[in-house]
Amino acid sequence: MNNPLLRKLANFTHLSDDECSAVNQCCNDASEFAAREDVISQGDRTGGVKLLLEGFACRYKVLEDGRRQIVAYFVPGDLCDLRVFILKRMDHSIGAVIASKVATISPENVLQLTNRYPNLTRALWWATLVEEAIAREWIVNVGQRSALERMAHLFCELLYRFRAVDLNHGNSCTLPLTQVELAETLGLSSVHVNRTLQELRRQNLITLEGGTLTIQDLEALKELSFFNPDYLHLDYSSEKARQVEREAN
Amino acid sequence: MNNPLLRKLANFTHLSDDECSAVNQCCNDASEFAAREDVISQGDRTGGVKLLLEGFACRYKVLEDGRRQIVAYFVPGDLCDLRVFILKRMDHSIGAVIASKVATISPENVLQLTNRYPNLTRALWWATLVEEAIAREWIVNVGQRSALERMAHLFCELLYRFRAVDLNHGNSCTLPLTQVELAETLGLSSVHVNRTLQELRRQNLITLEGGTLTIQDLEALKELSFFNPDYLHLDYSSEKARQVEREAN
DNA sequence: CGATCGTTTGAGTTTGATCAAATGTGGTGG
DNA sequence: CCACCACATTTGATCAAACTCAAACGATCG
Numbered sequence A, B: 001m002n003n004p005l006l007r008k009l010a011n012f013t014h015l016s017d018d019e020c021s022a023v024n025q026c027c028n029d030a031s032e033f034a035a036r037e038d039v040i041s042q043g044d045r046t047g048g049v050k051l052l053l054e055g056f057a058c059r060y061k062v063l064e065d066g067r068r069q070i071v072a073y074f075v076p077g078d079l080c081d082l083r084v085f086i087l088k089r090m091d092h093s094i095g096a097v098i099a100s101k102v103a104t105i106s107p108e109n110v111l112q113l114t115n116r117y118p119n120l121t122r123a124l125w126w127a128t129l130v131e132e133a134i135a136r137e138w139i140v141n142v143g144q145r146s147a148l149e150r151m152a153h154l155f156c157e158l159l160y161r162f163r164a165v166d167l168n169h170g171n172s173c174t175l176p177l178t179q180v181e182l183a184e185t186l187g188l189s190s191v192h193v194n195r196t197l198q199e200l201r202r203q204n205l206i207t208l209e210g211g212t213l214t215i216q217d218l219e220a221l222k223e224l225s226f227f228n229p230d231y232l233h234l235d236y237s238s239e240k241a242r243q244v245e246r247e248a249n
Numbered sequence C: 001c002g003a004t005c006g007t008t009t010g011a012g013t014t015t016g017a018t019c020a021a022a023t024g025t026g027g028t029g030g
Numbered sequence D: 001c002c003a004c005c006a007c008a009t010t011t012g013a014t015c016a017a018a019c020t021c022a023a024a025c026g027a028t029c030g
Helices: A004-009 A017-026 A107-116 A118-144 A147-164 A179-186 A190-202 A218-225 A239-248 B004-009 B017-026 B107-116 B118-144 B147-164 B179-186 B190-202 B218-225 B239-248
Strands: A030-033 A038-040 A049-054 A057-062 A068-074 A093-096 A100-105 A172-174 A206-209 A212-215 B030-033 B038-040 B049-054 B057-062 B068-074 B093-096 B100-105 B172-174 B206-209 B212-215
Touching: A004 A017, A004 A049, A004 A118, A017 A107, A017 A118, A057 A179, A057 B118, A068 A118, A068 A179, A068 B118, A107 A118, A118 A147, A118 B057, A118 B068, A118 B118, A147 A172, A147 A179, A147 A190, A147 A212, A147 A218, A179 A190, A190 A206, B004 B017, B004 B049, B004 B118, B017 B107, B017 B118, B057 B179, B068 B118, B068 B179, B107 B118, B118 B147, B147 B172, B147 B179, B147 B190, B147 B212, B147 B218, B179 B190, B190 B206
Parallel strands: none
Antiparallel strands: A030 A100, A038 A093, A049 A100, A057 A068, A057 A093, A172 A212, A206 A212, B030 B100, B038 B093, B049 B100, B057 B068, B057 B093, B172 B212, B206 B212
C-alpha cells in the first residue's frame, strides 16, 4: 500500500485487492515536476486527472495585477476534481511547491474505474466532497478568523491531512512554503505572516524550520483557532475505526 | 422549461426531452421554507440532494463563538453536491434567505438519473465543477481583494449567475440580503459594508434597494473588481452559443 | 566571494473593526 | 390614523489589526 491515494481512501472505506490494483494501474503514467514548476496552468486545456504521489503542490489563481491567492494545497494522495476534463480550460493553475511526482489518470481510465468499481467510486466521491469542504473552510478561515487563528487553523488542518495518509511524524509534517507563499494562502502580507509565526512560536505552540512544521501543543492550537475536524470527514467511526480497533487488540 | 435547473444546464449542453422530463419528475418532492429558515443544519444527517427552485438561499458555517461566514449563495437552479448522501453528517448549514421552494432529490433518484442519462450526468457534473470554481473564487475574493473590489466582484458574479437561469431583468437581479448578511459573506463588518455600498453608489456603479440589485455600469464594475467570468464556465461557445445564434437569425 | 533569496526588524500609514447613537421603514394593534 | 416596536441603515468617533516601505541580516549556491 505505497499509494497515498489508497491510504487516503482507507479513511473512508475498505477497498478490495482488485480495487487497489485497478487504482495502482491507473497511476503508472507519472511525471516529475521541479520545485515551483506548474503542473498545469490557468487557461490550459484540461486533460486527465492529476494525482499527487509525492511532494507538495498547490492550486492558485493570479489576478490581472499580479496578486496571487493559493486556494488549496495538495498533499500526497490528493487529486484534482475527478471530472475536470468536462471543462474546456483550467480556471486556475496547479503548481508543484517542491519537487513532486504527479500521476495523470486519463479520462478513459477514470470512466473505467467508476464503471467497474462502485465501492471505489463512492470513495473517490468522498474524496471530492472532502476537497470541497476544505475549500469552504478556507473561506471561513480568511473571512472570519484573525491572522493568528487563521494560521493556527491551517496548521491543524495540514497535520490532520498528513496523518490521513500516514505521512506525519508524530505531530510533525512537511510544510515547504516560504512566508510569502503562506501569506498568499492566508490573505496576509508576508511581514504579518512573519510576525504571526513568531507569536505562535513565542507561545510554544509550533516550530517551523527547514520546511518542517512541528505542532508542540495540538490541543492548544485547535482551541486557539476553533478547529473542528468534522469537515475533513475522516470517518473513523466506520471501516477504519474497526480496523484500528482490531489492530489495537 | 420552467425548471431553473434545466435552464442552467442549457448553458452547458442541449438536453433531450427525455432528459428534461426525467429531471422534472425528480423535482416533484418540493417543500417551502420561510425566510431565514434552515433547509438543513450543520450536524444533520445527510439526505437527498437539495435543489433550489424558487427564492434565494445560502450555505454558511458558524464558529463556536458565534461568528458566521456565508460560503455560498444558492440561486434558483443551484443544487448542493450531487453526492452529499455519501457523507454521514452536514459540516455546514443551508438556509433560506427569503421564502424559498426547495426540491429534495432522493439518492435513489440521483443514481437513476446518472445511470440512465450520460449526457445529463455530464451536465450535472459540470454544475458541480462550477460550484467548486465559485468557492475557489470566493477564497480569492476574501483573500486578496479590497472591500470595494470584493463587493463589486460579488455583484458581478451574481448578475452572471442570475442571467444564466434567465432570472435577471437586464442588469438587475434580486439580492435580498441585509447588510449584516453581506458582511458575513464578504468577511467585513456591517458598518464597513454600509460605507462600501455607499461608495459604489456614489460612483454610480450600482443601486441596491428593496432587495433588488441594479448594476448601472457593468463594465466599470468588472474592471474595478478584476472580474473575469471564465470561472463560471458559462460556455457560450458550445451548444447554447449556437442556439443563441439561431435565435438571433 | 558576490549574488540571490528568504527572513527579520522598525517606522509610519491605512484599512477596516468597534462602539454608540441617530435615523429611516415597515408592520401591528389600539 | 397614529403610536409603537422591531429591525435595518446610516453616521460619527475612536482604535487596533494588518499593510507598506525600507533596510538589514542570514543563509545558500554557483
